[in-house]
Amino acid sequence: MHSVVDSCNSLLLLYGLHRSAALPDREHPLGYGREIYFWSFVVAVLVFALGAGMAFYEGVSHILNPAPITNPGVNYAVLGLSAIFDGTTWWLALRHFKGRARYADLLKAVRNSKDPPAFMGLFEDSAALIGLAIAAAGTYLSVLYDQPVLDGVASIFISLVLAFSAAVLARETKGLLIGEAADPTIVAAMMRIAGDMDGIANAHGIMTIHLAPAQIAVSLSRHHRRSDVGAIVRGEGASGCYQHVRTTAHCSGQRSPICSRLGRADDGRPW
Numbered sequence: 001m002h003s004v005v006d007s008c009n010s011l012l013l014l015y016g017l018h019r020s021a022a023l024p025d026r027e028h029p030l031g032y033g034r035e036i037y038f039w040s041f042v043v044a045v046l047v048f049a050l051g052a053g054m055a056f057y058e059g060v061s062h063i064l065n066p067a068p069i070t071n072p073g074v075n076y077a078v079l080g081l082s083a084i085f086d087g088t089t090w091w092l093a094l095r096h097f098k099g100r101a102r103y104a105d106l107l108k109a110v111r112n113s114k115d116p117p118a119f120m121g122l123f124e125d126s127a128a129l130i131g132l133a134i135a136a137a138g139t140y141l142s143v144l145y146d147q148p149v150l151d152g153v154a155s156i157f158i159s160l161v162l163a164f165s166a167a168v169l170a171r172e173t174k175g176l177l178i179g180e181a182a183d184p185t186i187v188a189a190m191m192r193i194a195g196d197m198d199g200i201a202n203a204h205g206i207m208t209i210h211l212a213p214a215q216i217a218v219s220l221s222r223h224h225r226r227s228d229v230g231a232i233v234r235g236e237g238a239s240g241c242y243q244h245v246r247t248t249a250h251c252s253g254q255r256s257p258i259c260s261r262l263g264r265a266d267d268g269r270p271w
Helices: 002-020 035-064 072-098 103-112 116-144 149-178 184-195 226-234 236-245
Strands: 200-212 215-224 248-251 254-257
Touching: 002 035, 002 116, 035 116, 035 149, 072 103, 072 116, 103 116, 116 149, 184 200, 184 215
Parallel strands: none
Antiparallel strands: 200 215, 248 254
16 A cells, blocks of 8 residues: 555656646746645645555554464565665665765755655655564564564554654645745845846845746846946846846755746747
8 A cells, every 4th residue: 555655646746747847828927836846745645644544544453453463474575675675765865865965964955955856755765664664573573472463553653654754744845835935045146146237236125936946936126327227228137137047056065046937038938
């Protein structure tokens, strides 16, 4: 059951990534980037409802109707193979998400991340490995003490692990779905770029919101020099500012494209 839930979650995330790449249109002028945040939240709900819910149900069922484990070797073999598969995907997900960050900064990186699929796989695989360890311990103790009820207790502990993981994922994706500001280092880079533009005296009053992991909507107030009023009328200052903001910034050791969608490129295409 857990494998089915994990597979469905992966398919939903892939669908969300596909939908978020759709181009803006009249009904959605800022694009469909938040689709990935919506489907990530759905995945978090499924982890809680199906993963934790089913594990809790199985645990209560085994406690009320305990049945002895007749062939623990099969259980250990299945758990061992699952640990190999989940451990491999966990290591790959960790290497992809960690990047150049320190292990001590991983939790901070999760809180600061604007890319749910990047850390959701790591969280799910971590919960799966902890669950496998609990299941193995439950099987061992159940056989050792001839207490089948311990297998059900292990299932309840697994449900608590999954529920905690789902709650953390839901909390992180909920904030992104509502709307989170860009990282302060990116905001500072935008202000610096705008302030260095020709014809702009100063920039202030910036507001940012993530539309997708690599898409940021920006609202920026700026004061122009009087000598450049002609450029202001022609819109050259704004166009140049947008083009400069569409660069690549470095944020927390990771490269993150800055892209403003509050305008159009020179050829008229929406960014």
